[in-house]
Amino acid sequence: MTHSSDFNAEKASNLKVIGTRPARPDGVDKVTGRARFGADMNLPGQLVGRILRSPHPHAIIKSIDTSAAEALDGVKAVVTRDDFAENPDNHAVLCNVMAREKALYEGHTVAAVAASTATIARKALKLINVDYEPLPHVTDVDAAMQPDAPVLHDTIFTSGVDPVPTIPSNIVARCEFGHGDVEAGFAKADIIVERELKTAATHQGYIEPHACVASVSTDGMSELWCCTQGHFDDRKICAALLGIDVSRLRVTASEIGGGFGGKTTVFIEPVALALSRKAGRPVKIVMSREEVFKASGPTASTSMRVKIGVTNDGRMTACDGEFRLQGGAFEGSPFDSAAMTAFACYDLENVKSVAFDVVVNRPKGAAYRAPGAPMSVYGVESVVDEVALKIGMDPIEFRLKNAVRDGSQSSYGPKFGPNGLVETLEAAKAHPQYKTPLGPNQGRGIASGFWFNYGGETCSNLNINADGTVTLAVGTPDIGGSRASMCMMAAEELGIPYDSVRATVVDTGALGFNEGSYGSRVTYASGLAIINAAQQAITEMCKRASMMWDIPADAVTWEDGYAKPSGANAGEFEPMSLAEIAAIAANTGGPIAGHREHNADSAGISFGTHIVDTEVDPETGRVDVLRYTVIQDAGKAIHPDYVEGQFQGGAVQGIGWALNEEYIYGDDGKLQNAGFLDYRVPVASDLPMIDTVIVEVPNPGHPYGVRGVGETGIVPPLAAVANSVSAAAGVRLSELPMSPPRVLKAMDDAKQAAE
Amino acid sequence: MVQVNISGIMRKTEDSPTVFEVEAKNIRQLLVNLEKHYPEMKPHLDKGVAVSVDGTIYRDNWFQSIQPDSEVYLVPRLAGG
Amino acid sequence: MSGTHVSTTINGDAVEYVCDVEETLLDVLRNRLGLTGAKEGCSTGDCGACSVTVDGRLTCSCLMLAVEAEGHEIGTIEGVANGSELHPIQQKILDHAALQCGVCTPGVVVAVKALLEKNPDPTETEVRYWLAGNLCRCTGYDKIIRAVMDAASEMRGS
Ligand code: FES
Ligand code: FES
Numbered sequence: 001m002t003h004s005s006d007f008n009a010e011k012a013s014n015l016k017v018i019g020t021r022p023a024r025p026d027g028v029d030k031v032t033g034r035a036r037f038g039a040d041m042n043l044p045g046q047l048v049g050r051i052l053r054s055p056h057p058h059a060i061i062k063s064i065d066t067s068a069a070e071a072l073d074g075v076k077a078v079v080t081r082d083d084f085a086e087n088p089d090n091h092a093v094l095c096n097v098m099a100r101e102k103a104l105y106e107g108h109t110v111a112a113v114a115a116s117t118a119t120i121a122r123k124a125l126k127l128i129n130v131d132y133e134p135l136p137h138v139t140d141v142d143a144a145m146q147p148d149a150p151v152l153h154d155t156i157f158t159s160g161v162d163p164v165p166t167i168p169s170n171i172v173a174r175c176e177f178g179h180g181d182v183e184a185g186f187a188k189a190d191i192i193v194e195r196e197l198k199t200a201a202t203h204q205g206y207i208e209p210h211a212c213v214a215s216v217s218t219d220g221m222s223e224l225w226c227c228t229q230g231h232f233d234d235r236k237i238c239a240a241l242l243g244i245d246v247s248r249l250r251v252t253a254s255e256i257g258g259g260f261g262g263k264t265t266v267f268i269e270p271v272a273l274a275l276s277r278k279a280g281r282p283v284k285i286v287m288s289r290e291e292v293f294k295a296s297g298p299t300a301s302t303s304m305r306v307k308i309g310v311t312n313d314g315r316m317t318a319c320d321g322e323f324r325l326q327g328g329a330f331e332g333s334p335f336d337s338a339a340m341t342a343f344a345c346y347d348l349e350n351v352k353s354v355a356f357d358v359v360v361n362r363p364k365g366a367a368y369r370a371p372g373a374p375m376s377v378y379g380v381e382s383v384v385d386e387v388a389l390k391i392g393m394d395p396i397e398f399r400l401k402n403a404v405r406d407g408s409q410s411s412y413g414p415k416f417g418p419n420g421l422v423e424t425l426e427a428a429k430a431h432p433q434y435k436t437p438l439g440p441n442q443g444r445g446i447a448s449g450f451w452f453n454y455g456g457e458t459c460s461n462l463n464i465n466a467d468g469t470v471t472l473a474v475g476t477p478d479i480g481g482s483r484a485s486m487c488m489m490a491a492e493e494l495g496i497p498y499d500s501v502r503a504t505v506v507d508t509g510a511l512g513f514n515e516g517s518y519g520s521r522v523t524y525a526s527g528l529a530i531i532n533a534a535q536q537a538i539t540e541m542c543k544r545a546s547m548m549w550d551i552p553a554d555a556v557t558w559e560d561g562y563a564k565p566s567g568a569n570a571g572e573f574e575p576m577s578l579a580e581i582a583a584i585a586a587n588t589g590g591p592i593a594g595h596r597e598h599n600a601d602s603a604g605i606s607f608g609t610h611i612v613d614t615e616v617d618p619e620t621g622r623v624d625v626l627r628y629t630v631i632q633d634a635g636k637a638i639h640p641d642y643v644e645g646q647f648q649g650g651a652v653q654g655i656g657w658a659l660n661e662e663y664i665y666g667d668d669g670k671l672q673n674a675g676f677l678d679y680r681v682p683v684a685s686d687l688p689m690i691d692t693v694i695v696e697v698p699n700p701g702h703p704y705g706v707r708g709v710g711e712t713g714i715v716p717p718l719a720a721v722a723n724s725v726s727a728a729a730g731v732r733l734s735e736l737p738m739s740p741p742r743v744l745k746a747m748d749d750a751k752q753a754a755e
Numbered sequence: 756m757v758q759v760n761i762s763g764i765m766r767k768t769e770d771s772p773t774v775f776e777v778e779a780k781n782i783r784q785l786l787v788n789l790e791k792h793y794p795e796m797k798p799h800l801d802k803g804v805a806v807s808v809d810g811t812i813y814r815d816n817w818f819q820s821i822q823p824d825s826e827v828y829l830v831p832r833l834a835g836g
Numbered sequence: 837m838s839g840t841h842v843s844t845t846i847n848g849d850a851v852e853y854v855c856d857v858e859e860t861l862l863d864v865l866r867n868r869l870g871l872t873g874a875k876e877g878c879s880t881g882d883c884g885a886c887s888v889t890v891d892g893r894l895t896c897s898c899l900m901l902a903v904e905a906e907g908h909e910i911g912t913i914e915g916v917a918n919g920s921e922l923h924p925i926q927q928k929i930l931d932h933a934a935l936q937c938g939v940c941t942p943g944v945v946v947a948v949k950a951l952l953e954k955n956p957d958p959t960e961t962e963v964r965y966w967l968a969g970n971l972c973r974c975t976g977y978d979k980i981i982r983a984v985m986d987a988a989s990e991m992r993g994s
Contacts, residue, residue: 027930454835639933
């Protein structure tokens with residue numbers, strides 16, 4: 001049986017709009033400052049909301065006295081844990097949004113106020129009296145796993161081990177993936193390399209801080225405006241935490257100033273709703289940058305051990321890895337995906353990949369672009385580089401020799417279908433950068449990476465307007481140009497110009513449930529819904545034309561924007577354009593629309609390979625990125641500019657992770673660099689152009705062959721940069737970021753060892 | 756009978772079994788029968804798993820059909836960033 | 837509370853406002869004057885999202901007190917396009933798809949306009965250093981730099 005979602009080779013080779021590069025429909029508003037982001041919304045009578053945060057990394061909250069704050073003129077509401085009912089289904093989110101018995105990290109929300117001005121709100125925070133009993137804390141993942149570590153939750157008994165421990169610890173769970181017999185595999189190896197490596201926690205670093213405006217009316221009807229990757233998800237969780245019916249909460253997604261996974265959950269939104277409910281007025285909360293660093297959802301820091309065995313002719317005989325990830329103060333680090341993606345590029349007979357989810361006194365982690373994969377792949381690809389070097393094999397040849405292909409068993413179990421890993425490696429080998437000569441102190445690094453991609457619950461509407469234009473209602477926030485892609489897919493199907501189609505990201509009242517813009521799913525899942533909705537509208541338009549011609553509906557076909565009589569009636573009637581059919585819709589049965597609701601499951605896996613050249617300054621240890629190329633399988637690029645943009649953005653975030661970015665905690669358990677000056681994301685002068693090659697190996701589960709592209713781009717760069725730096729510096733670093741002092745020290749140590 | 760491979764958090768010890776057999780024509784039957792015949796799996800199934808059938812990962816689709824010779828894995832529910 | 841009265845010029849129009857002494861120019865633009873094109877990404881002068889010009893000079897409006905605007909000419913993103921006609925840098929950013937989320941874009945546009953007024957023929961390196969104070973987390977800067985070079989070349993009439 002074929003589905004409307006199966007790859008259609010004929011269609012895919014005859015695309016007219018797909019693959020072009022039109023301007024995005026929301027572009028003018030964004031270059032003129034007119035676009036409204038999270039903090040740009042204001043409501044009449046709105047109050048300013050501010051949050052009181054724990055100064056302690058770990059403390060019992062014995063009592064909170066808000067009476068003095070409440071008595072201050074201009075204060076309209078104060079909320080604490082007492083304003084949120086227990087919610088067993090969403091316990092961790094609830095405890096993160098508003099601390100309960102304990103504050104679990106510096107910056108944990110303890111109370112919040114709504115006041116008529118920011119000045120009064122700030123004053124009120126100082127008047128809230130919290131009685132803390134500080135507890136010992138732990139912020140390092142390895143330290144948190146020790147038996148004598150301070151325990152965050154007395155309810156955590158490690159799962160995934162047998163027998164279940166009888167005493168609580170910070171180790172939430174253990175998971176294991178793999179097949180074969182790694183010991184037997186290592187016995188066959190000529191060379192074995194085993195390394196311990198570490199990566200620092202990083203932040204998604206979106207430029208727009210979290211912001212929202214909440215308005216709860218006295219009859220319980222509630223509105224929330226916020227910058228989010230998923231407003232339907234926000235509605236679900238906020239309604240649950242506040243005990244509001246889902247039908248009574250309408251959430252509107254503002255334009256969103258970056259998310260990268262960090263805006264897939266709630267922080268301030270339930271607090272603003274609670275304040276508004278109590279005050280009876282709208283409340284706006286905007287996080288400061290310091291709050292974003294301390295109290296939103298950075299990604300995990302990791303420590304890991306990777307062991308790889310190879311034969312002299314370059315065949316991997318066994319791979320074994322252990323990955324330890326802290327996900328902040330609550331369970332849910334991306335430990336399982338770290339374990340699953342670690343060795344996913346390789347076709348292995350013997351592989352074992354174990355990971356641990358660990359809690360520490362840091363903010364609760366959120367997703368960050370291909371969660372878990374950049375770190376574990378950093379470990380694996382570093383060791384792969386080392387073994388290839390040891391046996392004297394070119395790193396691309398080595399990868400080609402071991403790469404997964406169509407039908408290979410993945411390192412996490414299931415067989416892979418058609419995929420583009422080999423194509424990305426071949427393209428890397430052929431790329432001019434790979435042949436560019438290197439100078440002194442320069443090195444070249446290669447790494448590959450994998451991400452699953454996701455589909456999920458989605459629905460979209462397509463409305464044919466009386467003037468022959470088309471409007472789309474989409475439920476996934478436009479985070480990187482997706483309105484353009486949606487319009488292109490509708491135009492392609494309908495056979496009308498791109499400019500005739502416009503897309504709106506609609507609020508939660510206008511569509512059924514949509515998962516958010518994450519998992520590289522928007523172009524695939526929302527786009528597929530648009531394609532299917534267009535097909536449904538076409539069926540209806542053919543029916544309307546058939547009524548005009550008085551022939552059976554199935555005797556009409558749709559071609560290039562026109563209904564045409566077919567079969568016995570071919571040529572009998574003048575074709576009718578979409579605009580002609582739309583103009584008389586009222587007379588032929590009413591408005592014409594298409595819609596599609598689905599749970600999309602065939603997102604199509606994706607692989608990428610990156611090449612990076614760096615130069616290391618032997619005096620200072622500073623690393624300069626000289627050249628960079630991203631090669632990734634997109635299946636089919638809808639709007640190539642935005643596909644390239646995803647590749648480039650992911651790569652540069654990865655460069656930052658590799659070289660500079662890091663959450664630095666003091667012994668006091670407090671974050672020492674909660675600002676862009678000290679948490680250094682890459683700036684324009686740090687970088688060269690980021691070259692891109694789009695490989696297109698069609699996804700069998702999409703009519704055009706589309707695969708998600710948003711996340712894979714951040715998977716290889718950590719390792720690619722590390723491999724490049726180790727070639728340039730002549731020493732291999734085993735800890736990220738490779739900041740100048742670390743690089744310098746590694747070089748000095750190596751020099752001393754040699755002397 | 757469908758062979759179900761388990762992994763991740765469900766694989767508890769070095770030598771715990773990794774393959775289970777159940778009667779199932781679709782994902783719903785698979786989950787129901789796993790719980791019935793292997794009650795020790797219940798906590799994990801309750802927390803939520805995804806099912807990979809012939810290489811495609813399904814998170815929720817109960818009525819996805821499974822053939823007797825289908826390759827079936829229980830995997831964690833992942834989404835992404 | 838007694839505010840301070842300020843008379844200034846914004847995008848060529850005479851503007852008066854009353855503000856508290858601790859308010860920044862960014863606060864006043866956004867919260868009192870409804871000019872929300874300038875964004876607050878950090879409030880510490882590190883991200884450039886709040887970029888404006890003061891008498892033609894590129895300035896982080898989060899680092900300037902609103903009272904300091906007295907008697908000066910402020911230029912914001914809202915004044916860059918000439919009515920419905922986009923400035924070449926705005927057009928080139930669209931043409932090159934040099935934005936993803938677009939939250940950095942107003943700051944980038946204001947900064948680039950200020951650069952090209954001073955230096956109509958910048959090298960790529962000069963552009964990169966000029967924009968080093970405008971963080972963009974989405975694009976990796978590649979397309980932004982291309983758009984700037986293209987806009988500069990078009991404005992020079994070459
Ligand atoms: S808000 Fe002014 S520089 Fe960031
Ligand atoms: S486009 Fe998002 S920060 Fe620049």
